[in-house]
Amino acid sequence: MWWARVDGMKPEPEFTGLYVPLVTPFTDDLRLDPDALARLADEALAAGASGLVALGTTAEAATLTPEEQRTVVRVCAAVCREHGAPLVVGVGTADTAAALASLRALADTGGVAAALVPAPPYVRPGEAGTVAHFTALAEGGGVPLIVYDIPYRTGQALGPGTVAALGRLPGVVGTKHATGALDAATMELLDCAPPGFAVLGGDDAVISPLLAAGAHGGIIASANLRTADHAELIALWRHGSGTSARPLGAELARLSAALFAEPNPTVIKGVLHAQRRIPSPAVRLPLLAASADAVRRAALLATVPVLAVQR
Secondary structure, rough: OEOOOOOOOEEEEEEEEEEOOOOOOOOOOOOOOHHHHHHHHHHHHHOOEEEEEEHHHHHHHHHHHHHHHHHHHHHHHHHHHHHHHOEEEOOOOHHHHHHHHHHHHHHHHHOOOEEEEEEEEEEEOHHHHHHHHHHHHHHHHHOEEEEEEHHHHHHOOOOOHHHHHOOOOEEEEEEEOOOOOOHHHHHHHHOOOOOOOOEEEEOOOHEEEEHHOOOOEEEEHHHHHOOOHHHHHHHHOOOHHHHHHHHHHHHHHHHHHHHHOOOOOOHHHHHHHOOOOOOOOOOOOOOOOOOOOHHHHHHEEEEEHHHHHHO
C-alpha cells in the first residue's frame, strides 16, 4: 500500500515533504568522495529532510561511471537506513529496455523506495508513447516510480490529464512537477491527481506558491543549503500557516535564483565548498566551475561569511 488515509479525506501520499537531490562531491582531481557524500546525506536528513534523491541532475549522474553510480546509491542507502528515511534514485534514459534493466538492478540492490524517471529525453515519443513507456516500467521494473515532468530538458510535454493517467498505473506513486510554470495546467493537475498520488515541486524558485496551491512537497536542489528552512517552508504550507510561510518562501526563492544563476549544480557546489562541507567545488565537463562572483552572491544568501568563499 503506497498511501495512508487521513481522517476520511483524500488519501495522503507516501512521498510528502522535502527530498534533497544531493550533489556528488568530487576531489580536486575529480574522483568521487564517498565520505563527503555520506556526510552530506546525514546532514540533510538530520536537518529535517524527509528523504534523499541520488543520481539526479544535481548529482551530475550522466558523468558518473556505472561503478560510481553504484557507490553513490550504496552510500545514500546506508545513510537512509540509519535515519529510517526513503531513498529515491534517478533513472533517466531514452530507451525503455535500458530503463527496465536499470530499475530491475535497483530492485535487486534493495533499500530504494522509488525511482525518479523522466519522459524519454530527446526522443519526444509523444504522450501516448510516454504512457506506453511508463506502463512498461511500472509493470516490469520492480520499483515504484515518480514521473519526472521536466519538458525543458526532455523535449516532451505532458498534459495534466496524461500525468494523472500515469498516476493511476499500479506502482506510479507521484510526479516531480518541473514544467517551468505555475499555470492553469498546474492547477488542473493538483485538482485531478488520483488519490495517494504525490505532486512534488521541482522548480525551486516557485516551490512556495506551488505548496500554497496544494503540492505535497518538493525535490529541491537548493535544499542542499539551508535544508532546515526548506523543510520548515513545506511544513508551514502543509499545516496552513501561510502568514509565516510567505516571507520564508520569498527569502528562499532569492537563494534559489542565486544558486541557479549559473548551470546547476555549479553554484551549489561552490557554496558547499565555501562552507567546508565538500572537499572541492569541482564539476565534470561539460560543466565548468561557477564564477567567484556567483558563489559569493549565493553564499551571502546561504548565510556563509563572505571571507569563506574561495577567490
